[in-house]
Amino acid sequence: MELHSDETIWYFFKKGETNAFSILFKKYYPQLHVYGLKLSNNQEITEDCLQNFFIQLFEEREKETTIKNLKAYLFVSFKRRLIKQLQKNQNNLPISEAQLFKNNFTFSAEEISIHQEIQFLCTSTLAHLINNLSPRQKEVLYLKYYSGMSSADIAEVMDMNYQSVLNVLQKALIKLRKSSENQQIKNILKKS
Numbered sequence: 001m002e003l004h005s006d007e008t009i010w011y012f013f014k015k016g017e018t019n020a021f022s023i024l025f026k027k028y029y030p031q032l033h034v035y036g037l038k039l040s041n042n043q044e045i046t047e048d049c050l051q052n053f054f055i056q057l058f059e060e061r062e063k064e065t066t067i068k069n070l071k072a073y074l075f076v077s078f079k080r081r082l083i084k085q086l087q088k089n090q091n092n093l094p095i096s097e098a099q100l101f102k103n104n105f106t107f108s109a110e111e112i113s114i115h116q117e118i119q120f121l122c123t124s125t126l127a128h129l130i131n132n133l134s135p136r137q138k139e140v141l142y143l144k145y146y147s148g149m150s151s152a153d154i155a156e157v158m159d160m161n162y163q164s165v166l167n168v169l170q171k172a173l174i175k176l177r178k179s180s181e182n183q184q185i186k187n188i189l190k191k192s
Helices: 006-014 018-040 043-059 070-089 097-104 109-131 135-146 151-157 162-191
Strands: none
Touching: 006 018, 006 070, 018 043, 018 070, 043 070, 109 135, 109 162, 135 151, 135 162, 151 162
């Protein structure tokens, strides 16, 4: 089964496909783990809560409704669960988000360096994907996004009609989106 997007992963996950659950887990566990550590500053609570979160998510997958943004949904749901667990550990005293962020949400120089490295890798991957487009698609993207031209101006510069510019731009974006999703899935599967 080849999964291209969060919507597809979620669809097959809700159908009970174990491969979809595995991809969902591998894709979001590391991100949610780091986020949970930032909120709780407690590795044991974060890991227990996160494992229970994924177990409950799997067990109740058929109850889950259609969602618009899987990543946001997972982060919000996990955050709520973690806050409840932290409150429970503190004799059910309320914990505000401001308290969580004030006490625990800090960044290290290593995290910032890693983030910059990831951005560089994303940028170099994007450059590679763009360079695999047709010459006309590359030119339209350059004029639109790097030169800030309107579609009408691009039509004039490239001696094309307006609708053709829109078509070329749309095909280029679709190809980039599909190529980047395929690359993300390949990266996820490599890590398994």
